Every structure is written in C-alpha cells, then in structure tokens.
Amino acid sequence: MNKENVYSVFTPTTPARLTFVERDDVNTKLVNALRIPGKQIVVYGHSGSGKSTLLLNKLHQLYEIHLTSRCMKGILLEDLIIDAFDQLAPYYNSEKSEASKTTISAEISQDYLSIKTQIRKSNTNEAGSKSIRVLPPQLTPQALGRFIGQAKSCWVLEDFHKIDEKERARLSQIMKVFMDMADEYPALKIIAIGAVDTARQVVEYDSEMRNRVAEIHVPMMKINEIENIISKGGELLKIEFDQNLIKGIGVYSNGLASICHHLCLNICTTSDIYESLDEKITINSESLNRALSLYLDESSDTLKKAFDMAFKQEIVKKYDNNKLILNALSELPPDGATALEIFDVIKRYEQTYPRGNLTRFIGKLCTEKEISVIRFDNVSGKYSFSDPIYRAFAQFYFKENRLKKSGDNIAFEIFFEHFRNNLNKGLTIKLVDL
Ligand SMILES: Nc1ncnc2c1ncn2[C@@H]1O[C@H](COP(=O)(O)OP(=O)(O)OP(=O)(O)O)[C@@H](O)[C@H]1O
Ligand SMILES: [Mg+2]
Known part of the structure; x- marks a missing residue:
C-alpha cells in the first residue's frame, strides 16, 4: 500500500484532495451549473467553508484544464484579463499544442501570438515609468472568450469580493459576452468566488442576467462531514482516532474544516507520525490537548x-x-x-x-x-x-x-x-x- 505523507493528508491551508469529502447539499447544484453551457457561476460563503476545495475537486472531474486568477484589493480587470491570457500560453505555443489533446486552430493560435507580442512591446515601452497595464485593442472580452473556449477551459476568479466595486460591475459585462459565446464554446464560463454572505457582494449583475448566473452558497461543514475528514485521513495514515477524540475535534472545529485539518495535523506531528504507519494504532482524546x-x-x-x-x-x-x-x-x-x-x-x-x-x-x-x-x-x-x-x-x-x-x-x-x-x-x- 502507498505510504502517504501527513502533510498531503491533512491540509489546513490548501485545498484538500486526499481527504476530500463530498458536500451533498451543494454538489448537485454546482455540478449542474458547471455542465449547463453558458451558465456563469458565483460561489460564495464564509471564509474557510470549503469553496475553493469543492470547486477544485469538481473542476478536476469535469474539466481537463482551468485557469485561476487570484484577486487582491486595488487590482483592475485589465490585470486579471492579462493574467488569464498569460496562463493560456502553453495551449497556444505551437510545439505544445500539437501534443495537447485539444486541437487549436492555426488562425486562433496566430491571433494569440500576435497579441502576446503587443503586450510584450507595450511593457517594454513603459519600463521605468509608472506601469499601468493597457490592453492591446485586440484583446477584447470576445477574444479572451475565444482563447479560453478553444482550450476547452473555464476561468476561476478567487476572492473576487476583494476587488473594487466598480471593477466588480465590469466583470458582469464579460460574463454577458461569455454567455453569448456558449453556442460555439459550451464549456466557456466564469466562476467568481467570494468570502461573503450574498452572491451580489461578489458580482454586481443586472436583472437581465439573473437566470443565467448560478448563485451557489457553500455553507459551513456539518458535523458528520467534519468527522468524515477525520476518518478518511485516519484510514490513509493507518491511525484510528477514538470516538471521543473524533467528537472533540468535530465540536471544536465548529463547522470549519481548516481547524479540523489543523488539529488532526497537530495530533499526528505531536505523536511523531509523519507518514502512513505500518501497523494501525489508536489515538485517544488526551492528544487533543497537545494539538490545541x-x-x-x-x-x-x-x-x-x-x-x-x-x-x-x-x-x-x-x-x-x-x-x-x-x-x-x-x-x-x-x-x-x-x-x-x-x-x-x-x-x-x-x-x-x-x-x-x-x-x-x-x-x-x-x-x-x-x-x-x-x-x-x-x-x-x-x-x-x-x-x-x-x-x-x-x-x-x-x-x-x-x-x-x-x-x-x-x-x-x-x-x-x-x-x-x-x-x-x-x-x-x-x-x-x-
Ligand atoms: N470538502 C472538503 N473535504 C475535506 N477538507 C475540506 C473540504 N473543504 C474544505 N476543506 C479544508 O478546509 C480548509 C478550508 O477550505 P477552503 O480553502 O476550500 O475554503 P474557502 O471557502 O475557499 O476559504 P477562503 O474563503 O478563505 O478562500 C482547507 O484546509 C481544506 O483543506
Ligand atoms: Mg478559497
């Protein structure tokens, strides 16, 4: 049996893969929205509720590739567009695209490379002066949509609530363009994620778009979901967490999977367990104090x-x-x-x-x-x-x-x-x- 490293089993600060538990109450909604051509998606919910993890695991099941741009305060939509554009480079680089499973038309590849040259040129011109990224006129939302669509990819915007209100409203225009391109590129979509209480705090879109944007709320984890993480991790490492310990971690985590991962990781490392054991052992609730x-x-x-x-x-x-x-x-x-x-x-x-x-x-x-x-x-x-x-x-x-x-x-x-x-x-x- 494969030995697992404890840091890949319990992942307090990165999306869980090995211990990923399905979120029954949001799964179907998210998967349906991902499958419907042209449907744009807003995923929202409290920080640490599991938005990134859920999305990442579902995207791995449904998409061969996806682009992810991370947002920060003060960032402009132009920066995000260029970021997405840059991430597409491997698919339009002529040698690689032949090997890739997705066939990219020569014409689009040519367009991509010509825009790339222009971005490079404008960056060099600005050297030394205050750099404001200006999009080449050809890099329109339609063009970006075509590049993402041809690569059969979608575009994830993490922490979109952090960017300024004005920029948030501009994103809805791009969503609209992408929707209209769904006929040609069924997989093309934007998924905006925000650690907030309502979808509208993530993207401000008008009523005409209401039915074409899926608002997906990721609630805090239920106690049985948290307990599932513990037992999944335990199985991988050949550790049996006793019932009192599971209960203690579950209650203490109070719906936050990150705390659960943190405590489980601490329980393992303070017990000198760094990878799967050869023989199963049981750990009892006394170890919770050290972990805390x-x-x-x-x-x-x-x-x-x-x-x-x-x-x-x-x-x-x-x-x-x-x-x-x-x-x-x-x-x-x-x-x-x-x-x-x-x-x-x-x-x-x-x-x-x-x-x-x-x-x-x-x-x-x-x-x-x-x-x-x-x-x-x-x-x-x-x-x-x-x-x-x-x-x-x-x-x-x-x-x-x-x-x-x-x-x-x-x-x-x-x-x-x-x-x-x-x-x-x-x-x-x-x-x-x-
Ligand atoms: N379904 C799940 N199964 C197992 N672990 C999970 C699951 N969802 C989240 N986690 C774990 O919980 C922690 C927080 O999850 P995640 O980063 O996905 O939350 P988030 O909602 O994206 O938070 P933020 O808004 O701060 O970005 C991570 O440590 C992750 O490994
Ligand atoms: Mg996240």
Missing part, C-alpha cells in the same frame, strides 16, 4: 490582531458597542446565537441599549476585511465566534476585566498562559465548553 496547545501558538498572533481591531472601534455615545456584543456572545452557546438572543443578553448589562446599534456594529464585526472575530451563518441565522479560541479568549477577557482592569495587551498574555496551563492540566474541555 500547538494550535494556540500558531493562532495567537491572529487572535491578538483580530481583537485589537475589534476593541479599537470608537465608543459611540455611551456604549462600547463591540465589547458589549462580544461579551454577550461569549455568554451564549459555542455554536452561536441569533441577533435577538444577543440583544437580550446585552440588555442585562445596558437596559436602554438601542437595537439599531446592535445591527450596525455586529454587521461591521462580521465583515471586517482582514480578520473578523465573529461570523454570520445565513443558513442558521446565527452569529458565532470565527474560531473557538476566540470565544475562549472573550470569556476569559470579560471575566478578568470585571475583576481587574488589566490592559488589553496584558490580557492577551495572561490568557495565553492560562490557556496553556489549563491544557497541561487537561482542562481544555471545560474551557471551550466541549
């Missing part, structure tokens, strides 16, 4: 940054809105609470707290661009901490703060020490309400 301790070390900077940002928000009128919200949420169950439930807890501390403040500030907390402390799941309608360690910190912070007003920086340090001590004593379970 390591996870805390790895995530302490992010935790600090996330809370620093949330705590720094201005105090409006007499209310320290963010702290009131985070305090209330930390008193509610780990899987989260509705706005009304949070409001009820806040009122215990501030009887006249206005509901409007809650709506406004909780919305901001969820959409913080860099790291958001809390997230909203629009299937359950609940808000919850983005990471269970954040919840543990909030519980600790507000409790400590009521006792003595320690500075925020010191609070982080005391928390990390306290958490670690508890882990060493085997008290994790209590701390995170497992």
Whole structure:
C-alpha cells in the first residue's frame, strides 16, 4: 500500500484532495451549473467553508484544464484579463499544442501570438515609468472568450469580493459576452468566488442576467462531514482516532474544516507520525490537548490582531458597542446565537441599549476585511465566534476585566498562559465548553 505523507493528508491551508469529502447539499447544484453551457457561476460563503476545495475537486472531474486568477484589493480587470491570457500560453505555443489533446486552430493560435507580442512591446515601452497595464485593442472580452473556449477551459476568479466595486460591475459585462459565446464554446464560463454572505457582494449583475448566473452558497461543514475528514485521513495514515477524540475535534472545529485539518495535523506531528504507519494504532482524546496547545501558538498572533481591531472601534455615545456584543456572545452557546438572543443578553448589562446599534456594529464585526472575530451563518441565522479560541479568549477577557482592569495587551498574555496551563492540566474541555 502507498505510504502517504501527513502533510498531503491533512491540509489546513490548501485545498484538500486526499481527504476530500463530498458536500451533498451543494454538489448537485454546482455540478449542474458547471455542465449547463453558458451558465456563469458565483460561489460564495464564509471564509474557510470549503469553496475553493469543492470547486477544485469538481473542476478536476469535469474539466481537463482551468485557469485561476487570484484577486487582491486595488487590482483592475485589465490585470486579471492579462493574467488569464498569460496562463493560456502553453495551449497556444505551437510545439505544445500539437501534443495537447485539444486541437487549436492555426488562425486562433496566430491571433494569440500576435497579441502576446503587443503586450510584450507595450511593457517594454513603459519600463521605468509608472506601469499601468493597457490592453492591446485586440484583446477584447470576445477574444479572451475565444482563447479560453478553444482550450476547452473555464476561468476561476478567487476572492473576487476583494476587488473594487466598480471593477466588480465590469466583470458582469464579460460574463454577458461569455454567455453569448456558449453556442460555439459550451464549456466557456466564469466562476467568481467570494468570502461573503450574498452572491451580489461578489458580482454586481443586472436583472437581465439573473437566470443565467448560478448563485451557489457553500455553507459551513456539518458535523458528520467534519468527522468524515477525520476518518478518511485516519484510514490513509493507518491511525484510528477514538470516538471521543473524533467528537472533540468535530465540536471544536465548529463547522470549519481548516481547524479540523489543523488539529488532526497537530495530533499526528505531536505523536511523531509523519507518514502512513505500518501497523494501525489508536489515538485517544488526551492528544487533543497537545494539538490545541500547538494550535494556540500558531493562532495567537491572529487572535491578538483580530481583537485589537475589534476593541479599537470608537465608543459611540455611551456604549462600547463591540465589547458589549462580544461579551454577550461569549455568554451564549459555542455554536452561536441569533441577533435577538444577543440583544437580550446585552440588555442585562445596558437596559436602554438601542437595537439599531446592535445591527450596525455586529454587521461591521462580521465583515471586517482582514480578520473578523465573529461570523454570520445565513443558513442558521446565527452569529458565532470565527474560531473557538476566540470565544475562549472573550470569556476569559470579560471575566478578568470585571475583576481587574488589566490592559488589553496584558490580557492577551495572561490568557495565553492560562490557556496553556489549563491544557497541561487537561482542562481544555471545560474551557471551550466541549
Ligand atoms: N470538502 C472538503 N473535504 C475535506 N477538507 C475540506 C473540504 N473543504 C474544505 N476543506 C479544508 O478546509 C480548509 C478550508 O477550505 P477552503 O480553502 O476550500 O475554503 P474557502 O471557502 O475557499 O476559504 P477562503 O474563503 O478563505 O478562500 C482547507 O484546509 C481544506 O483543506
Ligand atoms: Mg478559497
């Protein structure tokens, strides 16, 4: 039997292949949309819900090749078009295209090479001056569509929500052009992905396109899906995670597969397991503490940054809105609470707290661009901490703060020490309400 490397089995920061579990509730919708000629696709859902992984695995099943462009703040549509164009080079390079299974017509190949020469020329002219990428006039959306279509490929735009609003609206024009080319190139389509709550926050398209764009929401993972990842990984490495351990990891992951992968990886490496074992062994729940301790070390900077940002928000009128919200949420169950439930807890501390403040500030907390402390799941309608360690910190912070007003920086340090001590004593379970 093949020996697997632990880092290719548990993949906290890259799309899962070996432990990929099918997402029954979104699979059919996504596969149908991929198969319908001309259908453009928007995939959306909370960061870490599994959008890239799901799409990648489905594209591998349905497409021979696909192009992926990653978006960042400030990037222009022109940059993305050139990026896609560049990625097509292997298919239009005359020697390679003969070998490739896809037949590329000589005429299109010629067009491609001539545009390529022009891009190169304009880049050289701009050397030294501020470089703004100008598209050669021939590189129209139609031309790009033809190049992608001939290669029987599609174009994935990762993190499309990060680019400016104006650029987002321009993408819908390209989608429209691609739709109209579906007759000739049935596989041609754009798939825009965004870590947001609605498809419209990813691409702004008008009502005439409504039926021709599939909006696919990828929800957080269900507990049985998370447990599937653990057992798939265990089988590959010949490890049996005992039932309590599986349950612990499952609850702790709170719908986020990335945390599950992280903890499983930490469990293996702290047990000196780096590849498939020759003989099966069983690992029990004691190893979860070591794994969590390591996870805390790895995530302490992010935790600090996330809370620093949330705590720094201005105090409006007499209310320290963010702290009131985070305090209330930390008193509610780990899987989260509705706005009304949070409001009820806040009122215990501030009887006249206005509901409007809650709506406004909780919305901001969820959409913080860099790291958001809390997230909203629009299937359950609940808000919850983005990471269970954040919840543990909030519980600790507000409790400590009521006792003595320690500075925020010191609070982080005391928390990390306290958490670690508890882990060493085997008290994790209590701390995170497992
Ligand atoms: N279906 C799945 N089976 C197994 N593991 C998965 C699955 N989906 C996601 N994961 C794992 O979860 C983590 C996050 O997944 P992914 O990167 O796909 O999320 P995302 O929604 O694209 O996040 P972001 O918005 O931050 O890009 C990765 O570690 C990945 O390996
Ligand atoms: Mg992604």
